[in-house]
Amino acid sequence: MMTGDGADPTRTPTESIDPPSWFRERAAVSDPGIYETFDREWPDCWARAADLLDWETEYETAFRGGDAPPFEWFPGGELNASVNCLDRHLPERKNQRALVWEGQLDERRSYTYLELSREVNALAAGLRDLGIDEGDVVTLYLPMVPELPATMLACARLGAVHNVVFAGFSADALAERMERADSEFLLTCDGYYRRGDAIAQKNKADNARLAVDRDVDVVVLDHLGEGVHLGEGYHDYGALVKDHEGEEVDPVPRAASDPLFRIYTSGTTGEPRGVTHTTGGYLAHVAWTAQSVLDIRPEDTHWCAADIGWITGHSYVVYGPLALGATTVLSAGTADHPERDRLWKLIDRHAVDVFYTAPTAIRAFMKWGAEHPERHDLSSLRLLGTVGEPIDQRAWHWYREHIGGGDCPVVDTWWQTETGAILVSTLPGVDAMKPGSAGKPLPGIETEVVGPTGDPVATGERGELVVTRPWPGMPVALAEGTGWGEHAVSERHGWRYHPEDAATVDDDGYVTFLGRADEAVNVAGRRFSTMELESAIVGVPGVAEAAVVGADHETTGTAIYAYVAPEHGVDEADLRERVRGAVEDAVGAVAVPEAIVFTPDLPKTRSGKIMRRLLEDVANRESLGDTSALRNPEIVGELQSRTPDED
Numbered sequence: 204m205m206t207g208d209g210a211d212p213t214r215t216p217t218e219s220i221d222p223p224s225w226f227r228e229r230a231a232v233s234d235p236g237i238y239e240t241f242d243r244e245w246p247d248c249w250a251r252a253a254d255l256l257d258w259e260t261e262y263e264t265a266f267r268g269g270d271a272p273p274f275e276w277f278p279g280g281e282l283n284a285s286v287n288c289l290d291r292h293l294p295e296r297k298n299q300r301a302l303v304w305e306g307q308l309d310e311r312r313s314y315t316y317l318e319l320s321r322e323v324n325a326l327a328a329g330l331r332d333l334g335i336d337e338g339d340v341v342t343l344y345l346p347m348v349p350e351l352p353a354t355m356l357a358c359a360r361l362g363a364v365h366n367v368v369f370a371g372f373s374a375d376a377l378a379e380r381m382e383r384a385d386s387e388f389l390l391t392c393d394g395y396y397r398r399g400d401a402i403a404q405k406n407k408a409d410n411a412r413l414a415v416d417r418d419v420d421v422v423v424l425d426h427l428g429e430g431v432h433l434g435e436g437y438h439d440y441g442a443l444v445k446d447h448e449g450e451e452v453d454p455v456p457r458a459a460s461d462p463l464f465r466i467y468t469s470g471t472t473g474e475p476r477g478v479t480h481t482t483g484g485y486l487a488h489v490a491w492t493a494q495s496v497l498d499i500r501p502e503d504t505h506w507c508a509a510d511i512g513w514i515t516g517h518s519y520v521v522y523g524p525l526a527l528g529a530t531t532v533l534s535a536g537t538a539d540h541p542e543r544d545r546l547w548k549l550i551d552r553h554a555v556d557v558f559y560t561a562p563t564a565i566r567a568f569m570k571w572g573a574e575h576p577e578r579h580d581l582s583s584l585r586l587l588g589t590v591g592e593p594i595d596q597r598a599w600h601w602y603r604e605h606i607g608g609g610d611c612p613v614v615d616t617w618w619q620t621e622t623g624a625i626l627v628s629t630l631p632g633v634d635a636m637k638p639g640s641a642g643k644p645l646p647g648i649e650t651e652v653v654g655p656t657g658d659p660v661a662t663g664e665r666g667e668l669v670v671t672r673p674w675p676g677m678p679v680a681l682a683e684g685t686g687w688g689e690h691a692v693s694e695r696h697g698w699r700y701h702p703e704d705a706a707t708v709d710d711d712g713y714v715t716f717l718g719r720a721d722e723a724v725n726v727a728g729r730r731f732s733t734m735e736l737e738s739a740i741v742g743v744p745g746v747a748e749a750a751v752v753g754a755d756h757e758t759t760g761t762a763i764y765a766y767v768a769p770e771h772g773v774d775e776a777d778l779r780e781r782v783r784g785a786v787e788d789a790v791g792a793v794a795v796p797e798a799i800v801f802t803p804d805l806p807k808t809r810s811g812k813i814m815r816r817l818l819e820d821v822a823n824r825e826s827l828g829d830t831s832a833l834r835n836p837e838i839v840g841e842l843q844s845r846t847p848d849e850d
């Protein structure tokens with residue numbers, strides 16, 4: 204973007220849509236005064252989140268801390284996360300489904316709260332027998348199976364710290380995360396199905412175990428039911444649960460600031476960053492946002508389509524919905540297998556109330572066409588959410604129209620692995636939605652959009668978002684002031700956390716995210732955000748997805764290469780012209796891509812993020828590094844052959 208040029212037309216929200224009255228009237232949070240109340244009562248306002256939980260020992264005060272770390276949330280308080288997600292719901296809803304699982308081969312399983320609680324207790328007893336104790340780090344390397352949340356909760360019951368590693372990661376990635384976390388216990392399975400193919404999981408776990416520099420006990424779930432060979436140091440999940448059937452394990456009370464879990468983030472570049480979340484602050488923040496933003500209530504069926512291997516799955520597949528006593532949907536496999544209407548079929552089948560997914564998925568649905576959702580009854584839906592990247596206005600409208608029946612509120616929720624839970628979003632029962640903009644910081648959350656000097660930028664100008672007050676879901680490193688905080692405390696500005704996201708803010712305080720602050724291309728001395736260009740391009744009818752990268756260029760330093768996945772049947776020559784025109788209109792002729800490369804698909808990581816680093820290498824005709832993290836490695840050759848040689 205051009206510095207100082209003010210608002211970017213592709214990103215500035217142009218509409219404001221009030222939440223429908225039928226929603227507002229029933230919303231969990233509908234009092235517009237909530238912002239003011241939280242502000243006036245900060246930090247005590249956060250008791251409202253903590254009081255959604257059951258505490259073994261009541262906390263003394265909501266927050267203890269000064270202007271700089273250490274910060275402590277709910278000091279003196281003790282609780283157990285598995286009690287909050289299971290035991291306390293039993294008196295009222297033991298026969299209600301806690302989770303519904305849909306396998307990739309059309310298998311189905313569900314657990315009532317009573318059944319899940321029994322599984323978790325038996326498993327906790329078994330894990331305790333293996334020597335797992337309070338504070339131990341237990342690595343979970345499982346795909347989307349019900350035993351994954353069960354194991355997370357069993358660890359929580361024992362006060363052990365789970366360390367979920369995404370099932371699609373390699374043996375090396377697993378070993379590295381076990382080493383870094385000092386983990387001596389591993390839970391995995393034989394294999395699982397993805398797009399109809401059986402994937403061997405245990406082999407990878409075996410290799411990781413060999414690579415780890417210590418004795419590791421491994422528990423293996425026989426998910427495929429074909430029998431598993433167990434060598435020394437290996438234990439059978441099924442036998443473990445069976446041997447302890449009916450046993451109850453006393454939940455270990457944990458201090459509010461004790462770790463609940465560790466998760467590693469980033470992965471496309473650099474070293475994995477270990478993020479540790481707390482038992483009390485995290486759970487309170489997650490439960491509160493699941494209620495106030497996602498509007499989840501106990502009688503709801505909630506479907507967050509993220510994999511539990513990522514933070515979104517931790518917070519809004521497992522802990523948020525279960526803390527509130529709702530039914531959570533767990534779906535294995537992919538959205539387009541066996542058919543492209545799989546998700547809509549499941550929403551119909553389970554009468555899902557709240558659906559939460561990522562913009563990249565929505566753009567894929569757009570590409571596949573509205574006829575797929577149209578075949579199903581989606582009228583059970585009350586609220587839609589998105590997370591993970593900026594959503595362009597076209598995708599936002601498509602989502603609301605074709606999935607939400609034109610009437611469901613859509614919340615665009617901004618947060619990160621490091622924040623633990625949502626920090627910026629509209630409150631759907633209170634605020635107007637502005638498609639393309641995430642919304643205001645939530646009540647009790649304070650952010651600023653600042654320029655290079657650290658001072659706030661003018662309305663509509665690009666800057667970087669900083670969080671200027673602590674929040675309950677903050678990770679241990681930030682609360683203790685031991686990590687990612689070199690630049691967090693300054694004399695002039697006080698404490699702040701830098702998420703490294705570029706943003707603008709408008710007159711109503713709505714924040715529009717522009718992508719990672721570090722994703723910029725410099726063309727002829729002018730800086731453009733790849734995300735901004737992408738948003739102009741995906742706004743063109745006929746474009747399904749686009750990714751913009753910088754390629755080295757003799758004269759301009761960098762040239763812009765746009766990789767564009769068109770919708771089916773679109774005339775490419777015509778589309779090329781319209782893409783050029785759209786960029787010219789939105790940003791200026793100087794930003795018109797040097798090359799517009801059409802491709803059937805973009806390279807994606809397994810979590811669905813576009814792998815820009817790889818596109819950059821392709822654009823630069825460099826040798827490609829490791830492509831094993833790709834979900835669709837077959838696209839690489841296609842991209843290389845279509846990329847023009849630099850003239």
Ligand code: WTA
Nearest residue numbers: 590591592593615616617618619620716719
């Ligand atoms: C991006 C996922 C725009 C952002 C929960 C952030 C978003 C990174 C949004 C974190 C949103 C997440 N609008 N950008 N609504 N939500 N992001 O750690 O760049 O996997 O820093 O956490 O995703 O990704 P992470």
